[in-house]
Amino acid sequence: MRPDRALDRNQDRGGHPRASKYDAGHLEQAAALLDRLSARGRALLGTRTAIMGGAMTWVSERNLVAAISNAGGFGVIATGSMSPDQLAAEIAATSALTNQPFGVNIITLHPRLRDLCDVCIAAKVGHVVLAGNLPKSVDIVHLKDGGVQVLGFAPTLGIAQRLVRTGADAIVIEGAEAGGHIGPVSLNVLAQEILPNIRDVPVFVAGGLGRGEAIASYLEMGAAGCQLGTRFVCASESIAHPAFKQAFVRAAARDAVPSVQIDPRFPVIPVRALANEGTRRFMEFQRTVVDRFNAGQVDQASAQLEIEHFWAGALRRAVVDGDVENGSVMAGQSVGMVRVVQPAAEIIQDLTTQAIVALAERLASRDAAV
Numbered sequence: 001m002r003p004d005r006a007l008d009r010n011q012d013r014g015g016h017p018r019a020s021k022y023d024a025g026h027l028e029q030a031a032a033l034l035d036r037l038s039a040r041g042r043a044l045l046g047t048r049t050a051i052m053g054g055a056m057t058w059v060s061e062r063n064l065v066a067a068i069s070n071a072g073g074f075g076v077i078a079t080g081s082m083s084p085d086q087l088a089a090e091i092a093a094t095s096a097l098t099n100q101p102f103g104v105n106i107i108t109l110h111p112r113l114r115d116l117c118d119v120c121i122a123a124k125v126g127h128v129v130l131a132g133n134l135p136k137s138v139d140i141v142h143l144k145d146g147g148v149q150v151l152g153f154a155p156t157l158g159i160a161q162r163l164v165r166t167g168a169d170a171i172v173i174e175g176a177e178a179g180g181h182i183g184p185v186s187l188n189v190l191a192q193e194i195l196p197n198i199r200d201v202p203v204f205v206a207g208g209l210g211r212g213e214a215i216a217s218y219l220e221m222g223a224a225g226c227q228l229g230t231r232f233v234c235a236s237e238s239i240a241h242p243a244f245k246q247a248f249v250r251a252a253a254r255d256a257v258p259s260v261q262i263d264p265r266f267p268v269i270p271v272r273a274l275a276n277e278g279t280r281r282f283m284e285f286q287r288t289v290v291d292r293f294n295a296g297q298v299d300q301a302s303a304q305l306e307i308e309h310f311w312a313g314a315l316r317r318a319v320v321d322g323d324v325e326n327g328s329v330m331a332g333q334s335v336g337m338v339r340v341v342q343p344a345a346e347i348i349q350d351l352t353t354q355a356i357v358a359l360a361e362r363l364a365s366r367d368a369a370v
């Protein structure tokens with residue numbers, strides 16, 4: 001095809017590029033392409049789609065995890081501060097609701113980390129996601145010796161390379177757009193830094209993903225799959241309090257903000273959550289603690305502890321009790337794309353359809369250009 005004709009078909013009257021018209025053939029090719037692009041992620045997880053439901057403390061329990069896995073995604077139980085017995089019960093209850101693969105997320109700072117790992121090994125859980133600090137290689141090896149595949153979070157290329165060297169089976173890169181505890185760098189930048197350089201193991205992308213078009217783009221860049229948290233909070237099967245879900249449905253991207261530290265002497269771990277009365281009181285609270293420290297009324301370690309304790313139990317208060325004004329309403333920037341409460345299967349279907357349509361449009365414009 002001559003370039004001028006390609007221009008005709010790909011530009012609107014104003015000369016702006018337009019999405020090319022795709023047909024049933026393009027959709028079929030696009031679905032096959034999506035399968036190819038996500039093959040490595042699906043093989044690792046043993047699932048129909050390479051969409052992981054990111055573990056969310058208090059939210060990702062048996063009901064949501066099983067619903068995601070039954071819908072062809074990969075549900076992940078959030079261990080949070082569960083005891084080993086509680087985790088064993090949660091795994092058994094989840095297995096009763098699904099015969100599809102699911103994983104367990106364990107925070108490496110948990111005082112009974114090794115016991116939690118042993119529970120997963122005994123229950124023959126296929127995959128453990130180690131979150132929090134950089135996991136120790138002894139813990140990775142222990143899980144792998146027990147027949148468990150291990151996924152780790154990499155906030156930098158160096159850490160991703162180290163995780164691969166210590167035996168991690170897959171990496172998750174999570175951008176600062178995500179809900180919950182966050183690093184400083186966006187997924188856009190992490191993906192450019194890490195995807196071209198980590199080829200030995202599958203890499204899953206997370207943070208700010210709300211639609212399938214974005215997922216398709218990251219797969220084309222070399223990601224093996226993706227992990228979404230915020231979108232699944234409003235799954236019908238999620239046990240989050242109705243007030244928590246409504247806060248998500250109402251919120252815009254700009255409402256999901258990181259916690260702010262007011263004094264460099266008192267570090268605050270950044271957590272992305274919806275701005276509310278709690279986040280405003282947190283600022284005032286830090287100010288009063290710093291004033292008392294400056295006046296010599298409290299020592300530095302105690303002041304730091306007071307600040308850290310401000311949010312103790314706050315996620316539970318929001319998710320379980322529905323106190324969305326004073327609790328911590330952890331949410332990613334993709335919250336603006338959460339419009340309704342809908343079944344997990346519908347969320348996964350929507351994401352998949354959007355990814356296929358995006359790829360079909362690309363195939364159609366390629367055809368239009370030849």
Ligand SMILES: Cc1cc2nc3c(=O)[nH]c(=O)nc-3n(C[C@H](O)[C@H](O)[C@H](O)COP(=O)(O)O)c2cc1C
Nearest residue numbers: 054055056057131178179180207208229230330332
């Ligand atoms: C309410 C909430 C709780 C979370 N709790 C955890 C957790 O316990 N462990 C963890 O590794 N990640 C946790 N996350 C992060 C998610 O697993 C996931 O990586 C993140 O939500 C992805 O970004 P997105 O929110 O933009 O989809 C949490 C996220 C949210 C929104």
